[in-house]
Amino acid sequence: MNPGRTKLSPAPQPAYDKSYKPVLQLMQARLAHQAGDFEQARSLYKKVLKKAPNHAQALHFLGLAEYQSGNYEAAVRHIKRSLLVEPDQRQAHLDLGCSYLALGQTEAALKHFDRAIELDPTCCIAYSNRGTVMFSLGRFEDALAAHDKAIEINPSSAQYWNNRGNTLHKLGRYSEAIDCYTKAVELDPVYEDAFLNIGATYSTLRQLQPALEWYTRALSLGGDKAVDAGIPVVTFDSDAPKSKRFAYYGTANAPSGRLMGETLVQKMGTKGKVAILMGTHGAPNLEERKEGILEVLAKYPD
Numbered sequence: 001m002n003p004g005r006t007k008l009s010p011a012p013q014p015a016y017d018k019s020y021k022p023v024l025q026l027m028q029a030r031l032a033h034q035a036g037d038f039e040q041a042r043s044l045y046k047k048v049l050k051k052a053p054n055h056a057q058a059l060h061f062l063g064l065a066e067y068q069s070g071n072y073e074a075a076v077r078h079i080k081r082s083l084l085v086e087p088d089q090r091q092a093h094l095d096l097g098c099s100y101l102a103l104g105q106t107e108a109a110l111k112h113f114d115r116a117i118e119l120d121p122t123c124c125i126a127y128s129n130r131g132t133v134m135f136s137l138g139r140f141e142d143a144l145a146a147h148d149k150a151i152e153i154n155p156s157s158a159q160y161w162n163n164r165g166n167t168l169h170k171l172g173r174y175s176e177a178i179d180c181y182t183k184a185v186e187l188d189p190v191y192e193d194a195f196l197n198i199g200a201t202y203s204t205l206r207q208l209q210p211a212l213e214w215y216t217r218a219l220s221l222g223g224d225k226a227v228d229a230g231i232p233v234v235t236f237d238s239d240a241p242k243s244k245r246f247a248y249y250g251t252a253n254a255p256s257g258r259l260m261g262e263t264l265v266q267k268m269g270t271k272g273k274v275a276i277l278m279g280t281h282g283a284p285n286l287e288e289r290k291e292g293i294l295e296v297l298a299k300y301p302d
Contacts, residue, residue, distance in 0.1 A: 022048045026058055038065045056085040060092045067099050075099040090119040094126060106133050124153035128160055135167055143167045158188035165197055174201050192221045253285045257292020264293070270300040 029044030045062035048055055063078030079096040083089060097112035110133045116126040131146030147164040154160065165180030178201050184194035199214035264274065274297065276290055 022051045022055065022058075026055070026061075029058070029061065033061060033065055038069045041065045042069075054081075054085050056082045056089065056092075059085065060089065060095070063092075063099070064095050067095060067102070072099050072102045076103070088119055090116050090123060090126075093119065094123070094129065097126075097129060101129070101133065106136055109133055122153055124150045124157070124160070127153065128157075128163060131163060131167070135163075135170070140167050140170045144171070156187060158184040158191045158194065161187065162191065162194050162197065165194070165201075169197070169201055169204075174205055177201050190221055192218050195221060253288035254292040254295075257289035257294075258296050259292075260289070261293040261296025265296065265300060271302040 025044050025048045029041050029048065032038075032044060033041035042062060042065050045058045045065065048058040049062070052058065059078050059082035063075045063082065066072075066078060067075035076096065076099045079092055079099060082092050083096065086092075093112040093116040097109040097116065100106075100112065101109035110130065113126045113130045113133065116123050117130070120126070127146045127150040131143045131150065134140070134143035134146055144164065144167045147160060147167055150160045151157070151164060161180045161184040165177040165184065168174075168177035168180060178198055181194045181198045181201070184191050185198070188194070195214050195218035199211045199218060202208075202211035202214065276293060
């Protein structure tokens with residue numbers, strides 16, 4: 001032994017454990033996923049799975065990213081593997097059900113939505129999805145029961161009320177359907193589908209004026225969404241003045257109506273009977289022309 005040599009202490013270990021690397025990669029993958037970068041998220045999930053092939057979360061989230069990218073068969077494959085590792089994941093059953101539903105495999109979808117409900121009886125999304133499956137199968141009473149349960153758990157969801165309205169419409173319960181759509185609009189004043197559905201229901205009832213009013217409101221919403229997305233909107237022939245459109249291109253309807261009235265008086269004189277024939281009753285452009293005609297004819301009461 002050489003007394004002149006000092007024995008070195010073991011090199012200090014790093015403050016982190018290398019086994020944490022898959023966890024860090026999973027966190028990075030989740031951040032990319034939440035930012036909508038599905039390609040980057042998939043790549044990172046796969047890196048996690050190279051080191052931990054049975055990582056249930058990575059398998060589930062990879063399947064979810066595939067679903068959101070439209071790769072439904074890959075989504076089913078990965079989420080099924082996740083459930084083999086951890087069978088009682090409520091959210092994984094929900095996402096697997098949605099993947100099967102996107103593939104048109106309704107019975108398989110229903111199985112997993114029902115399993116999600118077994119795992120969590122307060123899961124309103126599972127009940128809503130169950131209602132969607134029943135609706136697609138034409139089992140409208142069962143669909144209504146599922147939507148009722150979803151609303152019982154979460155009565156503040158405009159989508160759930162809209163779905164209930166769709167089911168009632170199919171059952172011919174139109175007044176109740178309108179009530180549901182109206183509730184959806186109260187909860188979400190820019191829920192375009194609900195506006196359209198109210199219009200469609202009034203149209204089914206042949207109540208054309210309220211139908212047109214709701215369709216017009218839906219059109220304004222759609223135009224506003226386009227404007228908010230940076231798309232310039234111009235209306236043609238029939239205007240939506242309360243929307244965010246930047247211009248209207250079309251007829252000046254009231255002056256046109258006055259011109260028609262004046263021409264009519266020139267041709268037939270100041271006495272006689274006049275009938276005004278219109279297309280869709282309540283259409284704003286036609287109503288403005290009618291008002292223009294009546295403004296002139298009011299000068300000649302005979």
